[in-house]
Amino acid sequence: xxxxxxxxxxxxxxxxxxxxxxxxxxxxxxxxxxxxxxxxxxxxxxxxxxxxxxxxxxxxxxxxxxxx
Numbered sequence: 001x002x003x004x005x006x007x008x009x010x011x012x013x014x015x016x017x018x019x020x021x022x023x024x025x026x027x028x029x030x031x032x033x034x035x036x037x038x039x040x041x042x043x044x045x046x047x048x049x050x051x052x053x054x055x056x057x058x059x060x061x062x063x064x065x066x067x068x
Contacts, residue, residue, distance in 0.1 A: 025051045
């Protein structure tokens with residue numbers, strides 16, 4: 001089964017919005033939600049999942065291997 005990018009938007013009864021991104025590695029998740037966040041207004045809290053750092057680590061390994 002292929003993975004797909006998924007954006008989940010939850011709106012609480014109080015009007016608070018939570019955006020979650022699944023199946024995305026690295027900071028590209030910020031690009032996926034950029035327009036939504038701008039339309040909603042100021043971002044008050046951002047929590048990155050472990051996948052956010054995973055791509056950075058992979059990029060660092062690739063750079064190390066290229067320089068070896």
